Amino acid sequence: MPRRNPRTVLGRMRTPRGIPGFLKTASVCALIAGLLSPLSQAAASETETAQITAVANDYCGNQCSDILPPGQNGNATLAQILLNQAFGTQPEHAENQLGPYADLAKGYTGLTNDKIDNFFNDASFGVPADQVASTVKPAGRGDVTIVRDKKTGVPHITGTTRYGTEFGAGYAAAQDRLWLMDVFRHVGRGQLTSFAGGAPSNQGLEQQFWRHAPYSEADLQAQIDNAVATNGERGKLALADVKAYLDGINAYIDASDSGRYFPGEYVLTGHKDSVTNAGKIEHFKITDMVALASVIGALFGSGGGGEVNNALSLLAAQEKYGVAEGTKVWESFRERNDPEAVLTQHDGSFPYATKPADPQGRALPDAGSVTQEPLVHDRTGSAAGSSATGASREAAKTALSSAKRGMSNALVVGGEHTASGHPVAVFGPQTGYFAPQLLLLQELQGPGISARGASFAGLSMYVELGRGQDYSWSATTSGQDIIDTYAVELCQDDYHYLYRGTCTPMEKVERKNAWKPTVADGTAAGSYTMRVWRTKYGPVEYRATVGGKKVAYTSLRSSFMHEADSIIGFQMLNDPDHVKGPESFQKAVQHINYTFNWFYVDSEHTAYYNSGDNPVRANGVDPEFPAWARPAHEWRGWDPATNTADYTPPSAHPNSIDQDYYISWNNKQAKDYTAAPWGNGSVHRGNLLEDRVKKLVRQGGVTRASLVKAMADAGVADLRAEDVLPKLLKVVNSSPVTDPTAAAAAGKLQAWVAAGGKRTETTAGSKKYADADAIRILDAWWPLLAKAEFEPGLGSELFSAMTANLPVDESPSAAHGPTGSHAGSSFQYGWWSYVDKDIRAVLGEQVRGPLAREYCGGGELGACRDTLVSTLKEAAGKTAAQVYPGDDVCSAGDQWCADTINHRTLGGIKHGMISWQNRPTYQQVVEFTSHR
Known part of the structure; x- marks a missing residue:
C-alpha cells in the first residue's frame, strides 16, 4: 500500500488542541457543527440580495472561455478542514474546476465549438442575473460590489471609484487565498518555519527562495520607493492602488476574525485558538507585496545563471578531450544557437548573449576547488538532526519545482487562417498544481480598470493574465539570461573582496528562524539561521580558487532589487485607455522586467513580445561562464548602488505583429537569441505544438475547437x-x-x-x-x-x-x-x-x-x-x-x-489526483468578434 504522507506546508496534519487524535464520527460531527454555526451567521451578515453586475464593453461575443483548477475557493475554516481530512468533503468551489479540466484528456477528440464550455468556463464580463450567487458590499462600502457566480464562485468586482475597486480586489483575494498569501509573504522573507512550523517542506521553501532574494525590510521598502519615483504619475497611481488593495485585505482579516471564519490553518499552526479565539492574524503591509513578488519573480521571471555548473562541465570536457576538442564537444551539447531548434518568431535575427569570437575575462575555477556557500547555520533541536537536515535539503530541491521548471504554452493563429476571419488563441501559464492554487480568478471593473483573468494570490490588484474589453493576453516563461556570475577576488579574509581595486567588506544578511511544535507539524522545536553574504556583484553562491587565487562566485541578476518595477506593465494591461491594439500592448509589456514571452490577440491582430531587462554585456564577456568582477567585464552602464545598467532596446527583443501563427512551450524565441536554457535543439516539446498548428494553418479554417484539440493532443x-x-x-x-x-x-x-x-x-x-x-x-x-x-x-x-x-x-x-x-x-x-x-x-x-x-x-x-x-x-x-x-x-x-x-x-485541504496532461494550469480559449 502507498505511504500517505504528502509534502505540505502544514507537514502531517494533526487535530487542534483539546481534540483527540483519533476522532470517532460522532465527535467529529459534533465538533464541526459547533464550528460551523458562527461561520454561517457571519456569512449571512455579509451577503445582500443578489443582483447583476454592470457589464462593461465586452467584444468577445461569448467566445472567451477559461479554466483554473482545482477551484476558486482556496480558504477553508477549521470545520471544513476537519471534514476534508475525515471524509474527503470539499468546501464549495474548492474543487469544482478540477473535473472539467481533467476530462479534456479523453474528451478532446470529439470537441466542437459548442462543447468548449463543457471543459472550460464562460469568461464573459459580468454575471447573468440567474447565475448570481451572492452580492457583497465589502466592509459596508458604497463604492464597490463583489458579485460571485453560481458555477465557479469567481468574484466580479465593480467599483465606482478606483479606490473602491482595488479595495474590493484585496477583500476578494483574502476571501479566496488569505492563508496562501500569508504563507508566501513569509516565504519571501525567509520566515516560513517561524510562521508555519519546522516541517522539512517549510524549510525547503524558505531556503529555496531566500538565497536568491535575501532582502532586508529596508530593501523591500526601497523597491517600492524606486518604482514610484521612476514612473511618474503611473507610479503614484500604482502606490495608491496597492494601498487600497491592502486596506481590502486587512478589512477581510478583521471581519473574519470577529466573525470567526478565518482559515483553519491559523488554528492548526497555533496562531489562533479555536475555543477562545485568542491570537492574531497580522495585517498585511506594503512591503509584503514586494516579498510576494520576489517569490513569483524567482519562480517564473528570472532566466540564466548556472555559469559555475557550465564551467565544471567545460573543464571536464577539456580534461577528457583536450582544450580545443573538449570545447567543441561542450559547445555541441550546449546548443546555443541550434539551427534545428523550433522558434516562436519565424523571421528576423535577434542576437543576444551570443558566443564572443575572442572571450575575455573568463574566471574558470581550479579543478576540485568549488564549494557551495552554506546557507543554513546554527541548527538546534529538530533542525540539527541529520534526517531533518537531509529532508530539508531534498525539499529545497523539489519545493514548487514543477512551477519553476516547466511552464506555460501558447497557440495563436492569425485571422487569415481561421474559419471566422478573426484570430484565435489557446494559451495560459503552467504554474504547477497546488492546494490551494497559486493563481486566483477575478473580474475588475472600475475607473481605468477593465479586465478579467488570473492573478497571483496576494498580487491581484491587477489581472496579470487574461482579457480586457476587446483583447486578451497571456505569457510563457522565456528564461533568457539576465543573471551573470562574477568571480570576486578575496582580500584580507574570506569576507572581504576587491571592488574596483579597494578591499571592501561583504554585507552579511541573516534570517533567524525558530519554531515550536504545532498541531500541524510533526517535528519538535528547533531553529536555525540562514546567512547570505552580499557583494556589489550580488549574493555569494560558491567559493573556489581561480589560478590559485581565492574567489567568491556571486550571482547578479538584472531584476535583483527591482521586483516591484513590473507593476507598471500590469497596470497598463488592465487599462482600456492604454491597450487599444498590438502596438500599445507591446509598449505595456516592455515595462515588465521578468523574462516572459507575451502573446496578444484581438478581433483583427495578433502580437508577440519577449520581455525582461536584458543587460548589455561588455565586449568579449561570455555569458555562459563566470567573469572576473572587474570594471572591464561589468555590464555596461552598471550602477551598483541601484543595480541598474544599460539594457537592450525593445527592438532588439524578439517581437512581431501579425505573424501567421505563434507557438510557445518554453522553446527558443528567435534566431540568434542564444540566451535560452539548455536543451533547445532538434527535439523540444515545442515541436509538439509546432507540428500540429502548422498543419492546421496549412489546411485553413482554424476554429477554437480545432486549436484546443491541437493543444490537448500535444498534451497527452x-x-x-x-x-x-x-x-x-x-x-x-x-x-x-x-x-x-x-x-x-x-x-x-x-x-x-x-x-x-x-x-x-x-x-x-x-x-x-x-x-x-x-x-x-x-x-x-x-x-x-x-x-x-x-x-x-x-x-x-x-x-x-x-x-x-x-x-x-x-x-x-x-x-x-x-x-x-x-x-x-x-x-x-x-x-x-x-x-x-x-x-x-x-x-x-x-x-x-x-x-x-x-x-x-x-x-x-x-x-x-x-x-x-x-x-x-x-x-x-x-x-x-x-x-x-x-x-x-x-x-x-x-x-x-x-x-x-x-x-x-499548501494548506489543510487535499484534492484528488487526475490523469496526466502536459497542459497549462490556467488556460484561455479566445476569439473576439469585434473591436472598439
Whole structure:
C-alpha cells in the first residue's frame, strides 16, 4: 500500500488542541457543527440580495472561455478542514474546476465549438442575473460590489471609484487565498518555519527562495520607493492602488476574525485558538507585496545563471578531450544557437548573449576547488538532526519545482487562417498544481480598470493574465539570461573582496528562524539561521580558487532589487485607455522586467513580445561562464548602488505583429537569441505544438475547437515516442532482431508509435493506459539507452557533469527529473535532442548542428544497434514495480498513478489526483468578434 504522507506546508496534519487524535464520527460531527454555526451567521451578515453586475464593453461575443483548477475557493475554516481530512468533503468551489479540466484528456477528440464550455468556463464580463450567487458590499462600502457566480464562485468586482475597486480586489483575494498569501509573504522573507512550523517542506521553501532574494525590510521598502519615483504619475497611481488593495485585505482579516471564519490553518499552526479565539492574524503591509513578488519573480521571471555548473562541465570536457576538442564537444551539447531548434518568431535575427569570437575575462575555477556557500547555520533541536537536515535539503530541491521548471504554452493563429476571419488563441501559464492554487480568478471593473483573468494570490490588484474589453493576453516563461556570475577576488579574509581595486567588506544578511511544535507539524522545536553574504556583484553562491587565487562566485541578476518595477506593465494591461491594439500592448509589456514571452490577440491582430531587462554585456564577456568582477567585464552602464545598467532596446527583443501563427512551450524565441536554457535543439516539446498548428494553418479554417484539440493532443503525447523513438527503432530494425524479448518489445513500441504515441487511458476513468506495456518499456529504456549511448564516449565524469546541466529524462513519472513526481509539466528538459542528432548521424542522415562526435556504438551502425538492442532487452525485463517504485501517494507498479497530477498541499485541504496532461494550469480559449 502507498505511504500517505504528502509534502505540505502544514507537514502531517494533526487535530487542534483539546481534540483527540483519533476522532470517532460522532465527535467529529459534533465538533464541526459547533464550528460551523458562527461561520454561517457571519456569512449571512455579509451577503445582500443578489443582483447583476454592470457589464462593461465586452467584444468577445461569448467566445472567451477559461479554466483554473482545482477551484476558486482556496480558504477553508477549521470545520471544513476537519471534514476534508475525515471524509474527503470539499468546501464549495474548492474543487469544482478540477473535473472539467481533467476530462479534456479523453474528451478532446470529439470537441466542437459548442462543447468548449463543457471543459472550460464562460469568461464573459459580468454575471447573468440567474447565475448570481451572492452580492457583497465589502466592509459596508458604497463604492464597490463583489458579485460571485453560481458555477465557479469567481468574484466580479465593480467599483465606482478606483479606490473602491482595488479595495474590493484585496477583500476578494483574502476571501479566496488569505492563508496562501500569508504563507508566501513569509516565504519571501525567509520566515516560513517561524510562521508555519519546522516541517522539512517549510524549510525547503524558505531556503529555496531566500538565497536568491535575501532582502532586508529596508530593501523591500526601497523597491517600492524606486518604482514610484521612476514612473511618474503611473507610479503614484500604482502606490495608491496597492494601498487600497491592502486596506481590502486587512478589512477581510478583521471581519473574519470577529466573525470567526478565518482559515483553519491559523488554528492548526497555533496562531489562533479555536475555543477562545485568542491570537492574531497580522495585517498585511506594503512591503509584503514586494516579498510576494520576489517569490513569483524567482519562480517564473528570472532566466540564466548556472555559469559555475557550465564551467565544471567545460573543464571536464577539456580534461577528457583536450582544450580545443573538449570545447567543441561542450559547445555541441550546449546548443546555443541550434539551427534545428523550433522558434516562436519565424523571421528576423535577434542576437543576444551570443558566443564572443575572442572571450575575455573568463574566471574558470581550479579543478576540485568549488564549494557551495552554506546557507543554513546554527541548527538546534529538530533542525540539527541529520534526517531533518537531509529532508530539508531534498525539499529545497523539489519545493514548487514543477512551477519553476516547466511552464506555460501558447497557440495563436492569425485571422487569415481561421474559419471566422478573426484570430484565435489557446494559451495560459503552467504554474504547477497546488492546494490551494497559486493563481486566483477575478473580474475588475472600475475607473481605468477593465479586465478579467488570473492573478497571483496576494498580487491581484491587477489581472496579470487574461482579457480586457476587446483583447486578451497571456505569457510563457522565456528564461533568457539576465543573471551573470562574477568571480570576486578575496582580500584580507574570506569576507572581504576587491571592488574596483579597494578591499571592501561583504554585507552579511541573516534570517533567524525558530519554531515550536504545532498541531500541524510533526517535528519538535528547533531553529536555525540562514546567512547570505552580499557583494556589489550580488549574493555569494560558491567559493573556489581561480589560478590559485581565492574567489567568491556571486550571482547578479538584472531584476535583483527591482521586483516591484513590473507593476507598471500590469497596470497598463488592465487599462482600456492604454491597450487599444498590438502596438500599445507591446509598449505595456516592455515595462515588465521578468523574462516572459507575451502573446496578444484581438478581433483583427495578433502580437508577440519577449520581455525582461536584458543587460548589455561588455565586449568579449561570455555569458555562459563566470567573469572576473572587474570594471572591464561589468555590464555596461552598471550602477551598483541601484543595480541598474544599460539594457537592450525593445527592438532588439524578439517581437512581431501579425505573424501567421505563434507557438510557445518554453522553446527558443528567435534566431540568434542564444540566451535560452539548455536543451533547445532538434527535439523540444515545442515541436509538439509546432507540428500540429502548422498543419492546421496549412489546411485553413482554424476554429477554437480545432486549436484546443491541437493543444490537448500535444498534451497527452510522449515527446520521445513521437519524435525520437521512430529513429531508434529504425536502428534496432536495421537487422532482424533475433532475441525474442527484444523483438517483442520492439514490436510493442512500433505499434504504439503507429497508434500515435499517446499516454492516455483506455477509457475515461479506467486508470489503465492503452499501450501500457510499450509505455513501461520506453520509461525503462530511455535512461538506460542514454547512458549506454553516451557514457562510453564521454566517460563517467563528463557524462555526470553534462547531466548536471541537463537531466536525461523528464517523463511524467520521472521523479528524478527537474519537476519531480506528479507535477504534470513534462518533456521540457531531457536528452531527446542529443539522442536524435546522434542516432540520425549514425544512420547517415543529414544533421544540421550535429554533435561534435558520434557516440552510439562509436558511430558504427552495427555496434550502435547492439547497444540499443541490449538495453531494450534489459528494459523489457523490468517489472512495473521496478519502473514505477511507488511513493507517498502511489503503490509500486501502479503506472497510471505514477504519472498522475497530484495537487501539492499548501494548506489543510487535499484534492484528488487526475490523469496526466502536459497542459497549462490556467488556460484561455479566445476569439473576439469585434473591436472598439
